[in-house]
Amino acid sequence: MRKIKAGIIGCGNISGIYFKAGNRFKDFEIIACADLELNRAQSKADEFRIKKAYTVEELLADPDVELVINLTIPQAHAEICLEALYSGKHVYVEKPLSISREDARQILDVAKEKGLLVGAAPDTFLGGGIQTCRNLLDEGVIGEVVAATAFMMIPGHERWHPDPAFYYQKGGGPMFDMGPYYLTALITLIGPIRRVSGTTRITYHNRMITSQPKHGESIHVETPTHIAGLIDFQNGAIGSIITSFDVWGTRLPHIEIYGSKGSLYVPDPNTFGGPVYVRKAGESSEVEVPLTHGYTDNSRGLGVADMANAMMTGKTHRANGEMAYHVLDVMQAFLDSSDQGSHIELSSSCKRPSPLPVGLVDGEVEIY
Secondary structure, three states: OOOEEEEEEOOOOOHHHHHHHHHHOOOEEEEEEEOOOHHHHHHHHHHHOOOEEEOHHHHHHOOOOOEEEEOOOHHHHHHHHHHHHHOOOEEEEOOOOOOOHHHHHHHHHHHHHHOOOEEEOOOHHHOHHHHHHHHHHHOOOOOOEEEEEEEEEOOOOOOOOOOHHHHHOOOOHHHHHHHHHHHHHHHHHOOOEEEEEEEEEOOOOEEEOOOOOOOOOEEEOOOOOEEEEEEEEOOOOEEEEEEEOOOOOOOOOOEEEEEOOEEEEEOOOOOOOOOEEEEEOOOOOOEEEOOOOOOOOOOOOHHHHHHHHHHHHOOOOOOEHHHHHHHHHHHHHHHHHHHHOOOEEOOOOOOOOOOOOOOOOOOOOOOO
8 A cells, every 4th residue: 555755854852743743643754854954854763663754845846745744833833834836845834733723824825726635733623532522412422512611720841842932922822822722622523613702911021931041031921821712503502722831720611511411521722542431311410431543542643644545546634734733823813802802703614524433543634
């Protein structure tokens, strides 16, 4: 069976799991890597036995590379995606798709013009936890979806990340950093969004880095660090979401979905596994539900494998550009709503991605 040949641009913290994915999944392999710092690319090439460590320009010029996996920082996502597309290569990018609607729309337009595919993280919604939740909802276990809540509240990244400044620049903050996991899960489970409202604040305008190697350096905060939003889904359900880098502790759940016949407790959308719980109408407590799908460990790269399969079969890949654009549009709309003091009607939409098949062998995205 043929494998799509992929190259990674951006050999930072998250790249390791993608290099491993090239050996795990049957639909693609990593044949090259690149970074602005060539020695960092060479280090990853040596570690994962990749034959070619390139500059970015060299990787984009390699005719053997069919798919670029863009793992650069968010501020560089659009530039690298567009360069890859203009080089005739399909592109899969870490979240978010871009830091602006305009750049993200250009990425999709260029891809369409050139007949190329765009994919985007997160792909955690393809894991066993959220796929089990999707199965329960599709079977009507909790009835019609009425409402949902989502919470991601932590102190921030300057305590542990080696270079955390970009989390506090435009395109960062808790909504653009972690919102994609939560919103992608909600869209997968409930459907696209038609309107939002939001309110935001910056609590600490300067933050001190306490991690190494930049311990003691100060970060000037340029983007909201606490965002509260209301969501009107196209199907009539109502959602509430809070993302924050300003909270020291919380007991609130990750995601809960409330239906006419019960409630569904969704696992952390930044992970692939469970647990999943259901509490049906009239029952006094929730019951844990066995997971129906695999990929419950760290399976990042699953979205790349699904996209590679789509490149070969013509099917629609699940972690696709249109859904990533809709997520970006929603995130930006929360900020716009707060600035303007009004609801924001969304101009974008997308389809709910199809569920993964039950009974997949590890490394596969389709039943062969």
